[in-house]
Amino acid sequence: MSESNIIIQENGHVLTVTINRPNQLNALNRETILELHEALKSANQDENIGVVILTGSGEKAFVAGADIKEFANFKPSEGQELSAWGHEILFNYIEAMDKPVIAAINGFALGGGLELAMASHIRVASDNARMGLPEVSLGVIPGYGGTQRLTQLVGKGKAFEMIATAGMINADEALQWGLVNHVTTPEELIALAEKIAAKILKNSPNAIGAAIRAVNANFKDGLNGYDKEIEEFGRCFGTPEFVEGTTAFMEKRKAEFRK
Ligand code: CO8
Structure with missing residues (x-):
């Protein structure tokens, strides 16, 4: 099945969902968030699906963040509404799913993109991936759970450094920090996620x-x-x-x- 902003492929008990806005480096606009929610909700209700793999289309980005062009003119109340809505229907939703979601980080995972990966249960990255929470460089802070989940994953000191510097780390640093579980080549990334999925699928x-x-x-x-x-x-x-x-x-x- 293919929708406008995501591609959904079912292979046995694994559902692969690819965010497909390569010209915007797969930035998350409302429409994409909604489509992701619908796809994940139906995967969660489908007994045949045991693992979901989330990735981005193209060679450059997993997801380069929330769509800046969409929220650039927001008032405070609109920013708060979008943040709360996103938390509920996508980021918290993924975290609470009954089946594991593996984020296969195939390039830039920035802002909302890293937040999407961090809401997932397992993260693997290609060796060209770069990760960061650059929101303070835009005059905002992470708004899709990043202040909480990054701190849980890497500890307060490293989380604060990443957030306050708005800097990016590479895949090896992310591995060292415990932000991703494994690093491999771009060609092997999906195969690695599928290998982990296959191990999970043997269990109850x-x-x-x-x-x-x-x-x-x-x-x-x-x-x-x-x-x-x-x-x-x-x-x-x-x-x-x-x-x-x-x-x-x-x-x-x-x-x-x-x-
Ligand atoms: N939003 C919208 N468009 C984007 C985004 C984005 N986050 N990232 C990239 N794009 C677009 C570019 O505008 C460009 O489009 P166009 O060709 O039409 O100008 C296209 O993708 C390609 O990007 P670049 O030309 O910039 O590619 P480069 O290789 O030069 O640079 C970077 C790649 C470094 C990834 C660069 O694109 C970049 O810095 N992107 C923005 C990264 C960023 O700041 N992300 C954080 C966004 S804020 C966020 O995620 C907040 C989450 C919480 C939201 C809560 C609700 C409000």
Whole structure:
């Protein structure tokens, strides 16, 4: 299926979503955010899909940020509205999905682009990728979760340096910082994401969803991550997938969680 700003490809249990505005370096306008939301929502509801890979079209950019031309003339209330809307329907939505989203960062991941990658559960990058949160150079701050997620991923000191300098780091630095999990060549990037997806797909979809909720819980106001872990752990017992996983172990065979 192809929509105007994104390309959606289904391959077995993996859905690859490519942001396709190469002439704007895949900048996120409202329309693209909405299309991404629709695609991800339907992936989340589709039992056949176990992993989503998010990437950008062209060789230059994953996503070079929110579309600056769209918000350049905004009043404060409009900026706040767009930020809140984006948080809800895309960035927080991805983070809370039941299935892992892998961001395959194939070039510039700046501002909202890096925020999109950081909302994803796993990040891999090509060796030509460059990452940064340059918003203060435009007179604003990151508005799609960057101040929070970058700090969670790399710690307060490095996060503040990246935000305040508006500078970019390369893929090797991002690897060193823990901002991405793996770096490879541009040619191998999607294959690497697919390799990680294939490993995930061998495991219980129900348990993976529970693990996402437990890991996320500690970063949510008013939730205790340990309590959430206990709750989600208990909920796994008695599910058909738990029965299959434990039975397969005892029968010395590989568990089959998917048709
Ligand atoms: N928005 C809109 N258009 C963009 C963007 C963007 N973020 N980035 C690139 N483009 C466009 C350029 O305007 C240009 O279009 P045109 O050919 O029509 O002039 C085209 O893409 C190619 O870009 P360049 O010619 O600039 O390519 P270069 O190779 O010279 O430079 C860079 C590449 C360094 C990536 C450069 O394009 C750049 O600095 N882009 C902007 C990066 C940036 O500042 N990103 C942060 C945006 S702010 C943000 O993301 C806030 C998120 C929170 C929003 C909350 C809601 C309001």
